[in-house]
Amino acid sequence: MILFTPGTNKDYNHRENTMLQSLRYGLAATALLIATQGHTETPQLPSPESTTLSKLQLMQGFPPPPDKLVTQANFNRFPNGRWALHHMRELQPSRGIARDPLADVSKLKHKDRGLGDLRFDDGSGQTTTVAEWLRDTYTDAFIVLHKGRVVYETYADGMDDQDQHILWSVTKSVTGLLAADMIQRGELDPDATVAHYVPELKDSAWGDATVQQVLDMTAAVRYREDYKDFTSDVYRYAFSSGILPKPKNYQGPASLYEFLTSLTEKSGEHGKQFTYQTVQSEVVAWIISKASGRDYTDLLSERIWSKLGAERDAYVLVDPHGTPLAGGGMNATLRDLARFAEMVRRKGHYNGEQMVSKAAIEDIFKGGERSKFEGGGLDFRQGQSYHNQWYQTHNDHGALQAAGIHGQMIHIDPQAELVVVKFSSHPVASSSFTYTSTTAALDAITEALH
Secondary structure, three states: OOOOEOOOOOOOOOOHHHHHHHHHHHHHHHHHHHHOOOOOOOOOOOOHHHHOHHHHOOOOOOOOOHHHOOOOOOOOEOOOHHHHOOOHHHOOOEEEEOOOOOOOOOOOOEOOOOHHHOEEEOOOOOEEEHHHHHHHOOEEEEEEEEOOEEEEEEEOOOOOOOOOEEOOOHHHHHHHHHHHHHHHOOOOOOOOEHHHHOHHHOOOOOOOOEHHHHHOOOOOEOOOOOOOOOOOHHHHHHHHHOOOOOOOOOOOOOOHHHHHHOOOOEOOOOOOOOOOOHHHHHHHHHHHHHHHOOOHHHHHHHHOHHHOOOOOOEEEEEOOOOOEOOOOOEEEOHHHHHHHHHHHHOOOEEOOEEOOOHHHHHHHHHOOOHHHHOOOOOHHHOOOEEEOOEEEOOOOOOOEEEEEOOOEEEEEEOOOOEEEEEEEOOOOOOHHHOHHHHHHHHHHHHHHHO
């Protein structure tokens, strides 16, 4: 996925090389941050107060002035994402994930606990409050459920309870849960090879990997991320999936499936080492569709979203051929994602029925092998594991997490009966940048409620 990069709005369509320089800067900055996490100087970020939409005035007017125009070519340049991340459907084609239009909305009971004033040490020796932490991490929307009741809910300037926000890589966890449920239903064999379900990938690096290895991101696929080379895999993924507009004279893959089949080299032996790669999640969704004979979005709607009592349809961004981006393209409202997370906390039982197999969720809560997770590039999550596209923290409460760039998060604490969902538009993509303060905030909230 793409990092927001500092700078003001410009018209990036007038010269191709200007757009490419922007993309190079953004992706290179992501690489630099990840490579130096934990021992890099704190970047100078604009104050959150200066980047509220009421001050930015992005996309205001008929038409908006050129310097306030957000497009697919510049949405990844901060502060444009403060508007773009809850307007993604206006920038890229999408496909709906339907709620049941005849079903009642499942009501969320409220019991306000005034958590905004809760004070805690943010992990750096500084005392702050939950409200200040939310502001300082560029939060767009935030909700806390305790025993199924909403005890805290807030929205930032420019977003409300009906707006759908992009989940980025939290999407992976929704995809992983759908696959895990199919395994428990006997519709998917975790030990079968990828080629068994997706013959198109027979000659790819995934061909002889198992379904479970792809789900756990231990399939050894050489996926090159050279940010100075526009023939690098990361650019081909961004261009082929439609996340970024294709440059003039682009000759690479024209769709997501075409891109995935082009990755033919292994990086080692399957099943030995976790390596975080969004392309693994895209393969999971392809397997889901092949095994079920259904479009990923239709199956997700039928088995989960239509049963939640959701307030709104969700949607997922699609590539130029209409293929859903199941590794980072889902969008939903805050409350509906909280309903989804609460369903997971309740082991699949929600809104009066067992929506997802209890065994599937119990397996996710067990987590994966921590030894395989070590050295996978996510050092800030030391001691954790990854299984079926979810993070198991292995903390004292066995909390489960889903996470996406720029501050998207689901946190589920089964012992404290707690669910937290956070939407953000932080200038820095990597979760490592705010992970210490976020963990401290979650610990303080847990202690206050448990």
